[in-house]
Amino acid sequence: MADHRSFFLDDALHDYVIAHTTPADPVRRSLTEATAALGPWARMQVADDQAALLSTLVQAIRPTLAVEVGTFTGSSSLAIARALPPGARLLCCDVSDEWTAIARTHWAMAGIDDRIDLVIAPALQTLKGLGDAVVDFAFIDADKTGYLAYYEELVPRLSPHGLLAIDNVLWAGKVLDPTAHDDDTVALRTLNDRIVADDRVEVVMLSVGDGLTLVRRA
Ligand SMILES: C[S@@+](CC[C@H](N)C(=O)[O-])C[C@H]1O[C@@H](n2cnc3c(N)ncnc32)[C@H](O)[C@@H]1O
Incomplete structure (x- = not known):
C-alpha cells in the first residue's frame, strides 16, 4: 500500500500513523x-487509515441511509457498511461491474452484503433517483469532473446531523x-471554492490522504 499514503507524509511518518491505527x-x-493484482488501477483504492476514519465517522453519526459515489473494489x-447501525443501508454507485465484483466478494466475506445496494449506472442518474430520500452520510470518490453535480444532489438531501465526505x-x-489546467484539477478547484462560499454548509478540509473535505448543514 505504499502508494496510498498521504502525500504529506514521508515513509517513516506514514508507517508510524499505520502502526498507531487499528490494524x-x-x-x-x-x-x-x-x-x-489490478496493477496501476490499485492506486485508486482508499487507504487503510482513511477507511478507518470513515468507519469512525459513520459509527459516530449512526446513519439510516449512507451513500457512496465511487465504489471501485470496495475499500x-x-x-x-461495517460501521452502520442495525437496519441501516448503504447505496453504492459505480459504473464498473468488473471492479465492483471484487467489492461484492469482500462484502460477502465480511457478512455485510445484505445491507448494501449497488447500482451500476452513472452516479448522477442514481442520485437524482433518490427523490426526497434523506441521507445521513455520503462519500464522494468517483470521476472528479462529476463532483460538483454529486455535491449539488447530496447537500439538499443531507439530514441536519448528516455528513458529506469528499x-x-x-x-x-x-x-x-498555477500550471495545472487539466479538467480534473479545474473541477476540484471550482468545487473547493464553491463549497467554502456555500452558506448552506459548514466545511472543514482535512489534510488526510489526498485531502478530505467534510461538509455538514449550517
Ligand atoms: C477512486 S475510485 C473509488 C475508490 C473507492 N472509493 C475505494 O474505496 O477504493 C473511482 C470509482 O468511480 C467510478 N466511476 C467513475 N465514473 C463514474 C460515474 N460517472 N458514476 C459512477 N461511478 C463512476 C469508477 O468506476 C471507480 O470505481
Missing part, C-alpha cells in the same frame, strides 16, 4: 491483495499549481 482485519487485507464501502480535494497538491 486491517483479514477481509481488508484480502481486499488490498485482490486490488493490488470505503467495507469501512462504511475525497481527493487536494489532488496531490495540483489545486495550487
Whole structure:
C-alpha cells in the first residue's frame, strides 16, 4: 500500500500513523491483495487509515441511509457498511461491474452484503433517483469532473446531523499549481471554492490522504 499514503507524509511518518491505527482485519487485507493484482488501477483504492476514519465517522453519526459515489473494489464501502447501525443501508454507485465484483466478494466475506445496494449506472442518474430520500452520510470518490453535480444532489438531501465526505480535494497538491489546467484539477478547484462560499454548509478540509473535505448543514 505504499502508494496510498498521504502525500504529506514521508515513509517513516506514514508507517508510524499505520502502526498507531487499528490494524486491517483479514477481509481488508484480502481486499488490498485482490486490488493490488489490478496493477496501476490499485492506486485508486482508499487507504487503510482513511477507511478507518470513515468507519469512525459513520459509527459516530449512526446513519439510516449512507451513500457512496465511487465504489471501485470496495475499500470505503467495507469501512462504511461495517460501521452502520442495525437496519441501516448503504447505496453504492459505480459504473464498473468488473471492479465492483471484487467489492461484492469482500462484502460477502465480511457478512455485510445484505445491507448494501449497488447500482451500476452513472452516479448522477442514481442520485437524482433518490427523490426526497434523506441521507445521513455520503462519500464522494468517483470521476472528479462529476463532483460538483454529486455535491449539488447530496447537500439538499443531507439530514441536519448528516455528513458529506469528499475525497481527493487536494489532488496531490495540483489545486495550487498555477500550471495545472487539466479538467480534473479545474473541477476540484471550482468545487473547493464553491463549497467554502456555500452558506448552506459548514466545511472543514482535512489534510488526510489526498485531502478530505467534510461538509455538514449550517
Ligand atoms: C477512486 S475510485 C473509488 C475508490 C473507492 N472509493 C475505494 O474505496 O477504493 C473511482 C470509482 O468511480 C467510478 N466511476 C467513475 N465514473 C463514474 C460515474 N460517472 N458514476 C459512477 N461511478 C463512476 C469508477 O468506476 C471507480 O470505481
